[in-house]
Amino acid sequence: MVLEADNEAMDLLQACRQLSRLLLTERYELLLDAAYQVRLTYEPIYRPVLDHCMSELRDSARLGRLEPAGHQDDAGPRGPGAGAGEGGPV
Secondary structure: OOHHHHHHHHHHHHHHHHHHHHHOOOOOHOOOHHHHHHHHOOOOOHHHHHHHHHHHOHHHHHHOOOOOOOOOOOOOEEEOOOOOOOOOOO
């Protein structure tokens, strides 16, 4: 899919810029307004939001530990079959 390839090619800074603009744009129509998006980058709040996004993902070790929401390891923290009510430690 074209969007998946585009997302994979996006580097960390580009992704954080996109996320910052999404978080700071109050109406959907403004996402398509190029002049508004450029002005947004000069707003005092833009840089702190961008820096926060970058700090959350800058550490490559932390980035490697991130998993998609809802993803669970088969083994889990106590091994397979060790959930509550399945004979595992409580």
